[in-house]
Amino acid sequence: MDGDRGRGPVSPQDPSRLDMIMGPAAQLAQSEHCQVLSVFTPSLDGRRPVMVWLHGGAFVSGGGELPWYDAARLSAEQDVVVVTVTYRLGAFGFLQLADTAGPSPGTSDQIAALQWVHRHIGQFGGDPDNVTLFGHSAGGASIEAILQWGHASLVRRAILQSGNARTHRRTREEADKVAQMFVGLAGTDPRLLAENEILPIQRELSRGRHFAFDWWPTSPDVPAEFAVDLMAGWTRDDGLPFLMLADQARPGPDTLSSYSDRIGPANAMFSVGSHAAAQAAVAAGRRAWLYRFDWEAPASHLGAPHCIELPFLLGEPEAWTAAPMLAGASWHEIDSLGAGLRAAWASFARGDGPGDAWRACSDADQPLNILPMRDKGRNP
Structure with a gap:
């Protein structure tokens, strides 16, 4: 597919809280009937590794239809098939009423997408027996939820980019409390409401609960074993945007320095979960690698924040021109360094590991690989 492709809808939503980092999202149609996939493939023939992308956004x-996540470059350059997934969000995807059971509806959307891949990806030049899930932030947490619900048979490998599910598992009891609050505000069964009536109630429920896990995948009482090969990592200043949100601060020349002593603790919501996921994978007899992404744009004042690695992997330059986190950077540098990242991600998807220069985790050691690697793949 090329960059002029028609785009499906996204789930009903308000503007992202992280537009100060990524810039405004493209204006696409919104609908609760947003369960669509886009497939990027070099050819309809053959059996290539398949990489399934789950987007973030809390x-x-x-x-998955946003231009930020177009995967034509990754697919063509690395000879892999990439599938981007759009799933229901907020109350549409993660409200679980008392008479329901099993995974959250949004998680069920993602599982259905994987099942579609297994049935049909062979028609697009992909190998249904060689599927790697990769996702950022909420997308990484989604991968963990899918595996917790016992669907590891659909996946060979997983890449968690700033995923943090292991720092919070939403119990059914927590989901029930949110459902009770939502029904109380709605005054009726939410399933009787029109689509345009849901988002205002969701907005009201979330008012004053900025970092609550109201819309989060529900975990099973007994999570399944984490039995896939794994890459997991975070960015050097991952927690910075969330500190800024808590302070209602906007980027400025002193942003990074003023938060320097708080970023490390704020990163724990991503680093602790990444280490725990790697440990679980190794304990299950699988391979695991940890990384931290350290690149920063020369004029952004944001360091290496949440989302900074995304343009190195996905999207064309037009999609990223308004991203404050890339201020002062040339696309030539992003694309050049991104080639190494894309090669590592695709190498992992092929089953070869992310590269000879990467140090793997073991029972006794969890080495951190600093990205982007330079000098022919060596850590700086």
Whole structure:
């Protein structure tokens, strides 16, 4: 597919809280009937590794159809098939009423997408027996939820980019409390409401609960074993945007320095979960690698924040021109360094590991690989 492709809808949503980092999202149609896939393939022939992308957005914003996540470059350059997934968000995807059971509806959307891949990806030049899930933030947490619900048979490998499910598992009891609050505000069964009536109630429920896990995948009482090969990592200043949100701060020349002593602790919501996921994979007899992404744009004042690695992997330059986190950077540098990242991600998807220069985790050691690697793949 090329960059002029028609785009499906995204789930109903408000503007992202992270527009100060990524810039505004493209204006696409919004609908609760947003369960669509886009397939990027070099050819309809052959059996290539398949990489399935789950977007982030705190389970309340984003969509696989956004230009940020176009995968034509990754697919053509690395000879892999890439599938981007759009799933229901907020109350549409993660409200679970008392008479329902099993995974959250949004998680069920993602599982259905994987099942579609297994049935049909062979028609697009992909190998249904060689599927790697990769996802950022909420997308990474989604991968963990899918595996917790016992669907590892659909996946060979997983890449968690700033995923943090292991720092919070939403119990059914927590989901029930949110459902009770939502029904109380709605005054009726939410399934009787029109689509345009849901988002205002969701907005009201979330008012004053900025970092609550109201819209989060529900975990099973007994999570399944984490039995896939794994890459997991975070960015050097991952927690910065969330500190800024808590302070209602906007980017400025002193942003990074003023938060320097708080970023490390804020990163824990991503680093702790990444280490725990790697440990679980190794304990299950699988391979695991940890990374941290350290690149920063020369004029952004944001360091290496949440989302900074995304343009190195996905999207064309037009999609990223308004991203404050890339201020002062040349696309030539992003694309050049991104080639190494794309090669590592695709090498992992082929089953070869992310590269000879990467140090793998073991029972006794969890080495951190600093990205982007330079000098012919060596860590700086």
